[in-house]
Amino acid sequence: MTDGGAGIAERITPWALGAAVFLLSMASASGAVGVRSTLPEPVLVAVAAASAVAAVRARRSLGPLAAVGAVAYAWLVMWPAAVAASYYAGTHLRRRDLWLYAGGAVAVFALSALVSHRSNGYRALVAGTPANAILMSGAMLGLPLVAGLWVRARRQVLATMREQAEQLLREQVLRAEQARVQERARIAREMHDVVAHQVSLMVLHAGALEVSAPDERTAEAAALIGGVGREALGNLREVLGVLRSRDPVRGPQPTLADLDQLLDQTRALGIVVDRHDEGVARPLGPVVERTAYRVVQEALTNVHKHAADARTEVFVRYRPAELEILVRNQPSAGTSGDLPGSGWGLVGLRERVELVGGSLETGPQDGNGFQVMARIPVA
Structure with missing residues (x-):
C-alpha cells in the first residue's frame, strides 16, 4: 500500500469501527445478536452512540471505551464496546496495565453474570448461568485480547525487520562509498605516478629548450609548450584533488x-x-x-x-x-x-x-x- 493509501486507511478506520460498534450495539439491544432490552429506545440509542464515539477515540485514549463497554455490558449485556476495548487493550497496553485491564474485565463480566442471574427471562438464561458466563467472557474478552496481542507482536516483528533492512541498506551504502573512495584514491595515485610525471618532464624539457633555443621561433614554441604543460599540470592537480576528496568541490570551471x-x-x-x-x-x-x-x-x-x-x-x-x-x-x-x-x-x-x-x-x-x-x- 502506498503512503497515500495508508494515510486514507488511517483516517477511515476509526470512523468505520465507530459505525460498526453503533450498529452492532443497536442490534444487541434489539435482541438480534444479543439480549433484548426493555429500556426506552432513546436510552439505547444514547448508549450505542456513546460506545461509537468512544470507539472512534480509542486509539488516543482507551479509558472512555473501556468504561462505556463495562457499563453497557454489566447493565444491558451490550457487548460490542467491550469487544473493541479488549482488542485495543491487546494492541496498546503494556504488560502491567494489561493485567490490570484483564482483572477489571473479569470483575465486570462477573458483575454482569450476577445481575443477569437475578433477573428473569431470557437474560438469566443467556448470561446468568455459570457456563454461559464463562463462555461469553472467553469469547468477548479472551479472543479479542489474544487477537490484539497477536497484531501487536506482528507489528513489532515487521518494525524490527524494517529497521534491520534499513540498517543493512545504510551499511551497504557505506561500504559502497568506502569502495568508491578507495578506487578514486587508487586512480588518483596512478594518474599522479604516470601522467603527472610525464607532463612534468615535458615542461622541464620545454623550459630547457626555451633557454638554449638557437632562434627566437624555437624559443617561442618551447615557451608555448611549457605554458600548455603547466596548465595541464594545474588541471591535473584539480582532477586529482577531486578524486581524493570525499565531497569533491571543483574549482572555477571554464565557460x-x-x-x-x-x-x-x-x-x-x-x-x-x-x-x-x-x-x-x-x-x-x-x-x-x-x-x-x-x-x-x-x-x-x-x-x-x-x-x-x-x-x-x-x-x-x-x-x-x-x-x-x-x-x-x-x-x-x-x-x-x-x-x-x-x-x-x-x-x-x-x-x-x-x-x-x-x-x-x-x-x-x-x-x-x-x-x-x-x-x-x-x-
Missing part, C-alpha cells in the same frame, strides 16, 4: 568567456581557427557553458591529433531554446597519426552532452573534412 583563450592556444600551434557567433549572445547557465566549452576543446584536440594543418571553424549559435556548437575542419594535407588517443574522447563527450539533455553529431562532412555538432538545451 564560453574562456573560449577565445582556448582558440588562441590552438592558433599558437599553427592551426588557423575562425570563430563565428550567430544570434544574440546572452548569459547561459554554468552547466550549459561548461559543456559547450568541453565540446570545442575535444573537437580541437581531435584536430591536433588527426588534421594538424587543417583550417578549422568554430560556430557558436544562440538559438531561442538551445545553444548550438559546430566545429568543422577542412581536409588535411597530411595527418599526424603519431599522436595517441584513448579512443574514448567522443564517447565521453556524447555522454556529457546527453547528460544535460542535448545531442551530439559527429562524422565526415561529405568527404570534405570532419565536423562535431552539439545541441544543448538552455531552458
